[in-house]
């Protein structure tokens with residue numbers, strides 16, 4: 050049986066560390082602030098936004114929700130972003146995706162001031178991640194790295210296979226592993242011999258979006274398997290991209306729920322605290 054990497058417990062430990070940092074910042078006169086824009090009434094987005102606000106409240110970060118109707122125009126949305134860009138008390142801005150289809154999410158991300166882009170989606174921050182000189186961490190991949198670090202797992206010199214090449218998970222995930230000296234292979238829907246490629250891996254990160262996609266025959270005995278997937282099975286139950294039977298083959302495995310999921314918000318809070326620390330430093334100089 051694989052050892053479980055407990056994302057809930059690790060996320061709680063990260064948040065506890067952040068709460069202390071927030072306390073120190075507040076004592077020195079800076080309250081970290083996060084603004085969350087939500088457009089329309091997508092129920093999943095509502096749950097994510099509520100969780101982010103709750104996460105802020107728990108560690109003392111000020112959060113502000115800007116809830117806009119589904120028929121908000123691009124100009125109106127951009128005007129909100131612009132106003133937040135200039136607000137002294139707001140360190141981080143995020144716009145909950147997906148947006149209604151008439152809105153251009155790329156233009157919205159591009160309009161967020163890079164130093165307030167706590168999701169690290171802005172091209173400037175993506176570039177910083179690429180060159181390994183970054184202050185904002187891409188939340189989900191950074192959460193994966195934190196799980197590995199706090200579980201004492203080094204990727205140095207190891208074969209790591211990332212399945213999925215999205216801009217928010219797969220690509221930045223590969224970069225963070227590379228920065229820690231892993232030998233990284235990125236796989237996607239056109240990859241040939243996926244099973245053989247995966248079987249070489251010491252570490253597999255699955256970010257595909259398909260339930261039970263990674264099966265035991267794809268995993269080398271003793272490999273570390275990180276499951277980023279968040280899918281619903283036929284009964285509507287939350288499940289990952291990894292077949293639960295992989296538990297018999299892997300050395301470490303992240304559960305779903307309770308693995309990578311709780312880390313993503315913890316990393317968002319970390320980015321907000323980083324931005325507030327930078328503001329406090331600038332105010333001093």
Ligand code: NAP
Pocket residue numbers: 189212213214215216217218219236237238239240243256257258259277278279280309310313
């Ligand atoms: P995405 O944008 O849909 O990307 C999925 C990736 O999987 C694509 O690169 C796709 O390849 C690849 N893929 C699809 N079918 C494949 C196949 N048969 N063989 C190999 N690769 C295949 O998804 P995402 O946004 O990265 O999210 C992935 C999963 O992570 C989802 O379940 C999502 O809900 C979850 N997620 C979780 C968190 C969290 O906080 N835990 C955060 C973000 C996402 P192509 O590029 O060739 O199409």
